[in-house]
Amino acid sequence: MRARMMLTTADFEDAAREALDPVYYDYVAGGARDEVTLRANREAFGRLNLLPRILRGRDKRDLDRTLFDCPMSMPLLLSPTAFHRLAHPEGELATARAAAAAGVVMIVSMASTVAVEDIAAAARTVTTERPPALWFQLYLQPDPDVTEALVERATAAGCAALVVTVDSPVLGLHERNKRNGFDDLPTGMACENLRNLRGGEPGSVRQIAMSAELSWEHLDRLRHSTRLPVLLKGVLHPEDARLAVEHGVDGLLLSNHGGRQLDTVPATVDLLPEILDAVAGRVPVLLDGGVRRGTDIVKALALGAAAVGIGRPVVWGLAADGEDGVRAVLELLRGELDHTLALCGATGVDDLVRDLVRPGFPGLR
Numbered sequence: 001m002r003a004r005m006m007l008t009t010a011d012f013e014d015a016a017r018e019a020l021d022p023v024y025y026d027y028v029a030g031g032a033r034d035e036v037t038l039r040a041n042r043e044a045f046g047r048l049n050l051l052p053r054i055l056r057g058r059d060k061r062d063l064d065r066t067l068f069d070c071p072m073s074m075p076l077l078l079s080p081t082a083f084h085r086l087a088h089p090e091g092e093l094a095t096a097r098a099a100a101a102a103g104v105v106m107i108v109s110m111a112s113t114v115a116v117e118d119i120a121a122a123a124r125t126v127t128t129e130r131p132p133a134l135w136f137q138l139y140l141q142p143d144p145d146v147t148e149a150l151v152e153r154a155t156a157a158g159c160a161a162l163v164v165t166v167d168s169p170v171l172g173l174h175e176r177n178k179r180n181g182f183d184d185l186p187t188g189m190a191c192e193n194l195r196n197l198r199g200g201e202p203g204s205v206r207q208i209a210m211s212a213e214l215s216w217e218h219l220d221r222l223r224h225s226t227r228l229p230v231l232l233k234g235v236l237h238p239e240d241a242r243l244a245v246e247h248g249v250d251g252l253l254l255s256n257h258g259g260r261q262l263d264t265v266p267a268t269v270d271l272l273p274e275i276l277d278a279v280a281g282r283v284p285v286l287l288d289g290g291v292r293r294g295t296d297i298v299k300a301l302a303l304g305a306a307a308v309g310i311g312r313p314v315v316w317g318l319a320a321d322g323e324d325g326v327r328a329v330l331e332l333l334r335g336e337l338d339h340t341l342a343l344c345g346a347t348g349v350d351d352l353v354r355d356l357v358r359p360g361f362p363g364l365r
């Protein structure tokens, strides 16, 4: 049999589907309820068209960008995803090495199955000349002391920014997980960032409190307790984007959690112009949700995103081939990004403007 050619992120999803226990595949692939938003993220990119410029490009294009003092080899980062050891025995260690080798930021999930200190050590084995480019995602905890202990842990491990996920007053409901009876980690895996956080905590998934009573006061308290840049992940209403800036956040990661929280919210790329108008250039706006192609990255950047994140494609790479698989996913997206820039007549990622993107022309869907 001919070996499968791994040319696209979809090829990695196919390989992951074959490699993974179907229960874990469903956990990663799935979205909330009817999965309307999960599909919308992809469909929205599909509805946008690119209108390239001619006779103005260059042979070698600039892909690099610096955000919050973190140099990135391209404006693509690893959005936080939980439980990497479900996908591969090395879990987040493999992911971190791949991200560091590719020169991109990994946002470590609070619910990682390897401790953030060990993830940072793995990244350091690859990048010796600069600190590992890790940011840390957290859910604000109703007990501010728990949040503070987590932040201290992530900061001591060398994380360079905090990404606070605010779209989860309660956990989204995934009917795939219900049908499969998946509601906990298997024996031998734990949420290692929560183990022994303040006392003898076991690191169980249930230690992650989702609370509908969190308020801007909790965020203010965090904002004043750390010198790290704070980004909010999961702001969807433009009014909340305005409030977030007023409360001193350093950036937004525009995200609908990959269609995993409230179903039927809009696709992130459709919301991007409104959010950018609300923020009015005061802080960078990053975006994730449905990014699978170089053309998706170019569309989001041209509309004004400072960088884009990928969630599931990272886990597909990891499940398919560990560190090499994640690296391959990142490199194929880098290649597609560069190729798309060339075809658009752009000299680099800083040369993308809004008028490259048009709403879909009829017949081009």
Ligand SMILES: Cc1cc2nc3c(=O)[nH]c(=O)nc-3n(C[C@H](O)[C@H](O)[C@H](O)COP(=O)(O)O)c2cc1C
Residues within 6 Å of the ligand: 027, 028, 029, 041, 079, 080, 081, 082, 109, 110, 111, 137, 165, 233, 255, 256, 257, 258, 259, 260, 288, 289, 290, 291, 309, 310, 311, 312, 313, 315
């Ligand atoms: C398996 C899985 C686990 C996730 N875990 C987290 C998490 O722990 N924290 C968080 O803020 N977002 C989490 N997310 C959401 C991602 O950060 C991201 O917003 C989303 O996956 C982006 O969409 P994409 O998968 O279409 O690229 C998770 C997503 C998936 C698929």
Ligand SMILES: O=C(O)C(=O)c1ccccc1
Residues within 6 Å of the ligand: 082, 111, 205, 208, 257, 260
């Ligand atoms: O699965 C998720 O999307 C997610 O965000 C999460 C939250 C808490 C624990 C594990 C995963």
